[in-house]
Amino acid sequence: MAIHRRDFLRGIVAAGGAYAFRGFVPSRAWAAKRFPAGVWGGNVPTWCHDLVRDGGRIPQVAPSRSVDFLILGGGLAGLSAAYKLRDTSMLLLEHLDRVGGHCVRDRWNDIWFAGASAYFVEPEPPLDEFYAELAFPLRQIAEPADSAILGWNSVVDVFGAGLENLPYPDAVRRDFARARKDFAAILESDDCPVMPLAETSEASKQYDSMSFADWMLHEKKYHPAVKAYVDLYCRSAFGAPGSENLSAFAGLNFYVSEFGARYTFPGGNALAAELLRDAIHAAGSGRILSATTAVQVEDRGGKVIVTAIDPHGEPIAIEAGAVLVACPKYVAKHIVKGLPQDQIAAMDGLAYGSYVVANVLCTSPVTDGSYDTWTDVAPFTDVLIADWITREEGNQPSSKHQVLTVYYPTGYEIDSLLDDDAYDRYRDTVVRHLDYLYPGAEAKIEDVKLYRWGHALCHASPGWYTRTSPLAARPFGRVLFAHSDNQGLPAFEAALVEGISAAAQAKALLAP
Ligand SMILES: Cc1cc2nc3c(=O)[nH]c(=O)nc-3n(C[C@H](O)[C@H](O)[C@H](O)COP(=O)(O)OP(=O)(O)OC[C@H]3O[C@@H](n4cnc5c(N)ncnc54)[C@H](O)[C@@H]3O)c2cc1C
16 A cells, blocks of 8 residues: 655655654654643653763762662663572662663553563573563564555565565565575574674674674675665664664674564563562562662772662662672763773773654554554654554454554764753654654544653674673672673663573672
């Protein structure tokens, strides 16, 4: 089906070749409709900018509490570490007022929707056992999982049945088919690039010698249209402006797994964080301190002293036998005192893309085509149907309402996200472009809930994964690193594996 575009957009498409990523920042409020004033969800910098990044004076206070294990950061990595340490003397500090990090969800009417993280891939050891232990109620995402609106043409199942309908000449369609074969073959091969690094084959390390763009254009010689399509994914899943900014090792690690089964929970990946949080509470209450920001970690030989700012803005200090830093490296490098320069340089090798996620609350269904729809004719990359997996049989909408989750990566652009009118600009831009993609959508939109994630998704250039990642995550005395960015991969699985592994290292460190 061809989508009828508006005259206004014809101009843009002709001039710009659709939305090749240029760090699109909406310049003004466009939507005709008025919406209630919105409040950002997501992360807020507060002490992380004032005291951590800008090098403010760290208050000196005497420790008021002593624990064996202190975990900094309550995303999936911190929570999985805390879960593994739940029967010990343990405490977790989380900067935000709820745990989960990028795995949070909210609800409108009967529909749960994701504030960020959406789905995960086929469970493999050791995570399959972990999911079973926690009784994760995972649900496989029903087909059609993916569709696209490319150059205003709607294509369901781009790399499958939709190959024939791609709006390109035959030779280009053949390259899409060739790419599908290559991606599926790499997924099945023993030389599929995987992390942690110890698990990957020697041969797979060659992928880390070139960018993902070079692999597609020069190594495989795919038509640039294939790369342009995969670039949408690189923006959405890595926060990178494009495949040029990414090692082929990371790009392939992520992209080939899209060719296997995918799973999620109602409202995306947040339920995993909630189940971990509940299991930690069940083992002992009062061990998660939210709205508490770690600002300094100092190994004093034998004990580590962590200074933090509590929910009232007051400094506190906690003494620990071992500290697990489960917050991102751009925070870790500032708060851990005395880190060697080579380790800081390795941490600096990671880039982080920022993000807006818009949950669009619709009074009746706007689209029904697939779980995820990719597009090159909007400033955002993809649109998910939030209740796709909880619909009644036959994938029919289970309610008269619908929530669309719009993924709007902003690349390395962050300042404009903090502007006073940023909420209105992003909301109105999302509404306007949804109305272009799905004519009549605007009239059905009741409200838009926006989440802003500064420095959300990590990625790195060639060489980082096989040469530098061990250095970035190297333990520093009694300080261990547990964030998903240990792997340079912004993934559900990376967070869990790194949290579980850091907990085991910490236990070994304090073992008699
Ligand atoms: C928009 C978006 C969509 C995504 N979609 C997917 C997806 O579909 N599938 C997938 O596999 N992955 C996805 N991801 C990535 C995945 O969710 C993350 O990789 C994973 O949740 C990261 O977990 P983490 O614990 O390593 O880090 P984080 O989630 O970053 O958690 C770190 C925590 O540390 C806290 N913190 C930071 N500084 C401090 C401090 N000084 N003191 C105390 N606490 C601090 C933060 O507030 C945060 O809660 C997505 C991410 C985003 C942003």
